[in-house]
Amino acid sequence: MNASTGKTPILAADGTPLRKSLARSLRQQKLRALMLIAPLLVFIFVAFIMPIVSMLMRSVENDIVSDTLPLTVNALQSWDAQSGELPDEAVYAAFAADIKQAALAKEHTKVGLRLNYEQSGIASLFKKTARAAVKWDIETDGPFKEKLLKIHRNWGNVEIWQALKVHSPEVTSGYFLNAVDMRKTVDGPDWQPEEKQILLVLFKRTLFMSLVITFSCIALGYPVAWLLANLPMRHANMLMILVLLPFWTSLLVRTSAWKVMLQQQGVINEVLVYMGMVADDGRLVLINNEIGTIVAMTHILLPFMILPMYSVMQTIPPSYLRAAKSLGATNWTAFWRVYFPQSVPGIGAGSILVFILAIGYYITPEIVGGTKGVFISNRIAYHIMESLNWGLAAALGTILLLAVLVLYWTYDKIVGIDNVKLGG
Amino acid sequence: MKFNLTVVTAASVSLLAGAALAGSHMASEMTIVSWGGAYSKSQLKAYHEPYSEMTGVTILNDDSSSTAVAKLRAMSEAGNITWDVVDVEAAPAMQLCDEGLAMEIDPDTMLAAAPDGTPAAEDFGDMLVSSCFIPQIVYSTTFGYRTDLVGDKAPDSVCAVFDTATYPGKRSLFGVPINNMEWALLCDGVEKADIYDVLETEEGQAQAFAKLDTIKDDVIWVSAGADTPQLLADGEVVMGATYNGRLFSVIEEQKQPVAMIWDGQVMDLDGWIIPAGLSPERQARALDYIMFATDTQRLADQAKWISYGPARKSSAPLVGKHAELGIEMGPHMPTAPQNLSRAFLMNYDFWADYRDDFDAKFQAWLAK
Numbered sequence: 170m171n172a173s174t175g176k177t178p179i180l181a182a183d184g185t186p187l188r189k190s191l192a193r194s195l196r197q198q199k200l201r202a203l204m205l206i207a208p209l210l211v212f213i214f215v216a217f218i219m220p221i222v223s224m225l226m227r228s229v230e231n232d233i234v235s236d237t238l239p240l241t242v243n244a245l246q247s248w249d250a251q252s253g254e255l256p257d258e259a260v261y262a263a264f265a266a267d268i269k270q271a272a273l274a275k276e277h278t279k280v281g282l283r284l285n286y287e288q289s290g291i292a293s294l295f296k297k298t299a300r301a302a303v304k305w306d307i308e309t310d311g312p313f314k315e316k317l318l319k320i321h322r323n324w325g326n327v328e329i330w331q332a333l334k335v336h337s338p339e340v341t342s343g344y345f346l347n348a349v350d351m352r353k354t355v356d357g358p359d360w361q362p363e364e365k366q367i368l369l370v371l372f373k374r375t376l377f378m379s380l381v382i383t384f385s386c387i388a389l390g391y392p393v394a395w396l397l398a399n400l401p402m403r404h405a406n407m408l409m410i411l412v413l414l415p416f417w418t419s420l421l422v423r424t425s426a427w428k429v430m431l432q433q434q435g436v437i438n439e440v441l442v443y444m445g446m447v448a449d450d451g452r453l454v455l456i457n458n459e460i461g462t463i464v465a466m467t468h469i470l471l472p473f474m475i476l477p478m479y480s481v482m483q484t485i486p487p488s489y490l491r492a493a494k495s496l497g498a499t500n501w502t503a504f505w506r507v508y509f510p511q512s513v514p515g516i517g518a519g520s521i522l523v524f525i526l527a528i529g530y531y532i533t534p535e536i537v538g539g540t541k542g543v544f545i546s547n548r549i550a551y552h553i554m555e556s557l558n559w560g561l562a563a564a565l566g567t568i569l570l571l572a573v574l575v576l577y578w579t580y581d582k583i584v585g586i587d588n589v590k591l592g593g
Numbered sequence: 594m595k596f597n598l599t600v601v602t603a604a605s606v607s608l609l610a611g612a613a614l615a616g617s618h619m620a621s622e623m624t625i626v627s628w629g630g631a632y633s634k635s636q637l638k639a640y641h642e643p644y645s646e647m648t649g650v651t652i653l654n655d656d657s658s659s660t661a662v663a664k665l666r667a668m669s670e671a672g673n674i675t676w677d678v679v680d681v682e683a684a685p686a687m688q689l690c691d692e693g694l695a696m697e698i699d700p701d702t703m704l705a706a707a708p709d710g711t712p713a714a715e716d717f718g719d720m721l722v723s724s725c726f727i728p729q730i731v732y733s734t735t736f737g738y739r740t741d742l743v744g745d746k747a748p749d750s751v752c753a754v755f756d757t758a759t760y761p762g763k764r765s766l767f768g769v770p771i772n773n774m775e776w777a778l779l780c781d782g783v784e785k786a787d788i789y790d791v792l793e794t795e796e797g798q799a800q801a802f803a804k805l806d807t808i809k810d811d812v813i814w815v816s817a818g819a820d821t822p823q824l825l826a827d828g829e830v831v832m833g834a835t836y837n838g839r840l841f842s843v844i845e846e847q848k849q850p851v852a853m854i855w856d857g858q859v860m861d862l863d864g865w866i867i868p869a870g871l872s873p874e875r876q877a878r879a880l881d882y883i884m885f886a887t888d889t890q891r892l893a894d895q896a897k898w899i900s901y902g903p904a905r906k907s908s909a910p911l912v913g914k915h916a917e918l919g920i921e922m923g924p925h926m927p928t929a930p931q932n933l934s935r936a937f938l939m940n941y942d943f944w945a946d947y948r949d950d951f952d953a954k955f956q957a958w959l960a961k
Contacts (some may be wrong), residue, residue: 279688282692457814558949
């Protein structure tokens with residue numbers, strides 16, 4: 170050890186260098202803290218993140234085709250799908266062997282359902298073929314091209330074979346293409362026929378209407394939040410109960426109540442007709458369209474806007490406004506230049522909450538939206554619950570999730586996420 | 594003589610032991626999934642209560658039928674099936690069967706024969722549309738109209754829906770292609786027998802959409818069976834499509850000024866499936882329940898509580914009066930001769946192939 174004392178490590182009581190000893194005890198503390206939250210972390214991972222990830226994975230998984238029809242997928246490799254000609258006997262024989270095997274294992278209907286999403290008619294084609302195939306002897310009963318063509322003329326339809334080839338890889342972009350109104354073809358991605366294009370329209374509608382709902386919530390919620398923050402406690406409490414009241418009522422009841430209000434023989438139209446503002450045969454159409462969805466959802470989501478706004482406004486000292494006025498500002502200038510900028514974090518928090526909730530709603534649009542007011546979530550629900558096309562549903566869900574993340578990122582860039590406060 | 598007695602005793606002892614053994618091999622609790630509301634009540638009265646009384650089994654009810662297909666698939670993937678018997682419509686039952694999620698049923702050994710000895714397969718006849726599906730009732734989607742809003746000429750044909758000149762006002766239809774496409778072609782002059790052949794072609798689909806275009810602005814598109822009854826009761830629509838049981842309750846129970854057009858009713862089936870992959874005890878219990886609940890008398894009993902027709906031929910003569918209203922239920926069944934003659938039979942295979950394709954087209958058409 171030389172004279173340069175700066176390099177001499179300071180020792181702890183047990184003789185180890187203090188720096189090391191400190192780091193160790195810090196690490197232990199951190200570990201202990203981690204242990205404390207570990208159950209929560211594990212819970213979130215197992216119950217929240219894993220199911221979502223596994224659901225999202227379905228948007229690209231496609232091993233069912235190559236698992237069920239391995240010989241056919243292999244034989245189709247050498248077939249030129251773009252030639253427009255039918256594959257040769259080898260492919261038909263491979264398919265005959267596969268479908269027999271699949272039929273014996275009762276797997277043929279599953280792959281039939283999968284391919285039917287891409288090419289209508291395959292489901293029944295596979296079922297019909299499998300019924301005959303179980304009786305075949307693959308070694309001696311050839312040639313199978315004739316046999317298959319005899320079962321159904323569609324085996325002579327080149328599109329069926331193209332669909333089989335295009336959708337044979339284990340990982341597919343097909344669901345994502347379907348989710349944006351496109352499809353996989355032998356010539357690469359192509360648009361769906363025009364009469365089937367619906368999903369992009371719904372994405373745009375969902376985003377646009379969620380924005381409209383968010384802005385109407387701001388417009389209606391801001392004055393209420395201001396009143397809540399500035400009224401004397403007694404009145405403010407009363408008002409707070411009114412704001413929270415909707416939370417105590419079932420979502421379905423609230424939505425159905427709007428039906429009673431908005432329909433053509435409903436309360437609003439009756440009053441307008443009674444007052445002579447609307448002709449009896451010209452009653453307003455307020456429900457089963459966009460208006461119905463916007464009105465009902467604004468009502469339902471309003472508390473999510475008011476509460477963050479209120480908690481931010483509560484922290485703005487009233488003396489600032491008085492000071493501004495005493496310095497000569499008009500009411501408007503004082504509000505706009507002094508009060509409003511301080512309330513922006515509340516608006517930001519409320520908007521994010523309302524927008525994200527709105528974008529994933531489907532019960533309310535389903536009940537009051539008719540056909541012009543339904544969202545992309547209604548299609549996701551259809552594919553999860555009825556068509557069982559979970560791959561497409563997962564792709565739609567992933568896109569929706571990404572859209573929210575992109576918007577969140579943009580919001581962070583423009584407004585700054587530090588500028589969002591839920592209170593205090 | 595002594596020898597005979599011994600044989601008889603031995604035989605009866607072994608029989609008793611067998612029965613006791615069978616009993617102990619069945620689960621003592623089961624979960625039955627159905628639709629809820631009046632429909633579940635009819636099943637409770639006709640099936641569950643007598644079955645529980647007879648066997649002492651606890652029956653748990655789950656009103657999840659509307660989401661049964663997706664839930665059953667999720668349960669099967671998770672390897673934990675909590676349902677024993679599930680009530681679904683015919684088309685989802687076929688879907689479940691194709692996905693391998695429902696157990697195959699042998700009607701000759703697993704279903705009760707008719708009282709006169711007719712085997713179950715013959716008694717159910719054409720109703721056995723899938724090898725996994727045990728039909729229970731026949732229901733139909735048909736139209737009801739407001740008697741006070743249609744003027745002097747009561748509509749007698751399903752094509753009144755497309756006749757906005759004679760019957761102005763809104764009408765309600767389900768916002769799905771099934772049924773609507775068929776009605777559109779039927780009222781555009783296509784023969785009943787040719788409808789599905791025509792629908793398979795592009796021109797046929799264009800024809801159906803063109804016909805629907807003529808009333809598009811006059812339609813309120815609904816999604817639930819309860820919507821049309823509400824719209825009719827509030828006078829929001831002149832006529833609308835829903836299930837015949839819903840219309841029965843609007844007309845007979847709520848006494849609204851509504852009447853039914855049976856013409857062009859599309860008949861469909863509702864029934865049971867047993868999930869695939871149950872443990873042997875639970876499966877035995879489920880099969881035992883099914884054997885009981887789908888016999889001739891039980892199916893006829895259900896019609897006392899709701900106006901859906903029993904799926905067995907042998908049950909039809911046993912249908913009596915409504916248990917609470919005292920109305921003769923026979924004429925209110927979709928299967929009653931005067932209603933049946935004007936019915937339209939849905940083609941399940943066609944819709945299994947084309948539903949997704951048409952649904953996308955239909956939604957795109959609605960959004961236009």
